[in-house]
Amino acid sequence: MSSTLLTADHEAFRISVRTLLDEQVVPALPGWEEQGRIPGHAWKTLGAAGLLGLAHPIADGGTGHDLLSSVVAAEELGRTGFSGFRAAVGVHTWMATHYLATAAAPALRHRYLGPAIRGERVAALAVTEPDAGSDLTALATTATPDGDGFRLHGTKTMVTNALCGGFAVIAARTGPATRGPTGISLFVTDLDAPGLTVTPQPLAAWHCAGTAQLGLDGVPLPADALIGRAGRGFHYLMKGFQQERVIAAALAVGGVDRCLHDTLDHVQRRALFGGRAGDLQSVRHALAGMHTELSAARLLVHDAAHRLARGDLPVAECSAAKLYATELACRVADRCLHLHGSAGFVADSSIARAHREARAAALAAGPSEVMLDLIAGTLFSTTP
Numbered sequence: 001m002s003s004t005l006l007t008a009d010h011e012a013f014r015i016s017v018r019t020l021l022d023e024q025v026v027p028a029l030p031g032w033e034e035q036g037r038i039p040g041h042a043w044k045t046l047g048a049a050g051l052l053g054l055a056h057p058i059a060d061g062g063t064g065h066d067l068l069s070s071v072v073a074a075e076e077l078g079r080t081g082f083s084g085f086r087a088a089v090g091v092h093t094w095m096a097t098h099y100l101a102t103a104a105a106p107a108l109r110h111r112y113l114g115p116a117i118r119g120e121r122v123a124a125l126a127v128t129e130p131d132a133g134s135d136l137t138a139l140a141t142t143a144t145p146d147g148d149g150f151r152l153h154g155t156k157t158m159v160t161n162a163l164c165g166g167f168a169v170i171a172a173r174t175g176p177a178t179r180g181p182t183g184i185s186l187f188v189t190d191l192d193a194p195g196l197t198v199t200p201q202p203l204a205a206w207h208c209a210g211t212a213q214l215g216l217d218g219v220p221l222p223a224d225a226l227i228g229r230a231g232r233g234f235h236y237l238m239k240g241f242q243q244e245r246v247i248a249a250a251l252a253v254g255g256v257d258r259c260l261h262d263t264l265d266h267v268q269r270r271a272l273f274g275g276r277a278g279d280l281q282s283v284r285h286a287l288a289g290m291h292t293e294l295s296a297a298r299l300l301v302h303d304a305a306h307r308l309a310r311g312d313l314p315v316a317e318c319s320a321a322k323l324y325a326t327e328l329a330c331r332v333a334d335r336c337l338h339l340h341g342s343a344g345f346v347a348d349s350s351i352a353r354a355h356r357e358a359r360a361a362a363l364a365a366g367p368s369e370v371m372l373d374l375i376a377g378t379l380f381s382t383t384p
């Protein structure tokens with residue numbers, strides 16, 4: 001079922017992204033999973049194709065597409081069936097660079113955003129800490145004044161793309177508070193800066209996401225490494241998280257689409273009791289039910305993106321899209337593995353990979369309970 005919010009141009013764009021990914025990315029993905037990152041030349045290919053600049057204005061070197069085009073591209077990234085790849089490109093294109101594009105001074109944008117859009121430098125977003133994940137008011141990393149600039153101290157964890165050796169947008173405390181949302185600022189730092197150590201963090205899945213922990217031991221930052229205004233970091237993050245969650249939801253929708261496609265293909269070929277598995281009513285109903293839920297997830301995502309692009313701050317809609325699409329991906333991966341029988345349990349099958357990878361998307365960009373809290377917050381703020 002296609003969304004009524006998409007135009008013929010969006011659908012033509014979808015085909016062009018799918019063709020690019022099928023031809024230039026999908027065959028290489030198993031190798032990148034083994035390498036634990038996307039190689040530099042592949043980032044440049046994606047940049048040259050315009051995929052990394054979709055969300056950014058033409059003046060910054062981007063393509064100036066609308067947000068629904070980004071959603072379409074994210075669905076196609078998800079449809080590759082490799083969550084590490086889709087997350088790496090997602091963090092780079094719609095999450096880390098978003099803060100540069102929306103809040104950084106022109107000189108900082110020129111230094112980092114242009115090369116990122118061209119795929120010459122890879123962007124990471126370093127917010128989470130060992131003791132601050134869902135609760136970002138517990139952030140402990142500090143950026144203390146030092147001469148004209150700052151010095152960073154702390155530890156960041158689960159940093160996607162950190163092994164790609166580019167730069168990170170990093171959240172740190174500049175204000176006097178040691179807890180709470182005030183006094184947090186965003187900076188950009190090169191990942192080879194003095195005092196910064198990058199320690200690989202091998203994950204249970206999402207292998208090519210290049211994930212690492214960052215040790216920050218007095219990392220020097222020039223004054224102009226500050227993104228936007230000092231102390232406004234929490235505000236920038238809460239705004240940026242809405243786009244992050246819509247994109248995370250679109251990536252998950254693409255993953256569900258891929259799972260259903262592979263399962264439909266399997267059950268139509270699998271001989272069973274003199275017919276095909278796909279002849280059995282219970283199998284047909286299972287797929288029809290999941291297809292219906294996929295359509296619902298897609299509509300939630302497109303509606304949230306449409307509202308966000310209009311200039312609203314649709315926290316409940318973005319949270320609902322992220323909650324529904326990522327939890328659906330877990331349910332669908334589980335059911336589809338079952339429908340594959342033992343073939344779905346073979347380690348390098350696409351359905352086994354989807355099953356291993358699905359849960360992480362319901363954690364990253366805020367776990368499902370946080371999404372429920374945010375939705376409940378808007379419900380309970382309205383007087384009966």
Ligand SMILES: Cc1cc2nc3c(=O)[nH]c(=O)nc-3n(C[C@H](O)[C@H](O)[C@H](O)COP(=O)(O)OP(=O)(O)OC[C@H]3O[C@@H](n4cnc5c(N)ncnc54)[C@H](O)[C@@H]3O)c2cc1C
Pocket residue numbers: 091125126127128132133134135157158159160161206360361363364365366367368369370373
């Ligand atoms: C694959 C992957 C990639 C990631 N990439 C990045 C990245 O690039 N940059 C980055 O900064 N971070 C990244 N993260 C971190 C991610 O943002 C955090 O995992 C997320 O914010 C949750 O924090 P946490 O893992 O510390 O879990 P915790 O905050 O410790 O929460 C653990 C569990 O507690 C429960 N819980 C939490 N809050 C509530 C609540 N309000 N009500 C009820 N129950 C609750 C939930 O079950 C939750 O899963 C990534 C995570 C994953 C899994």
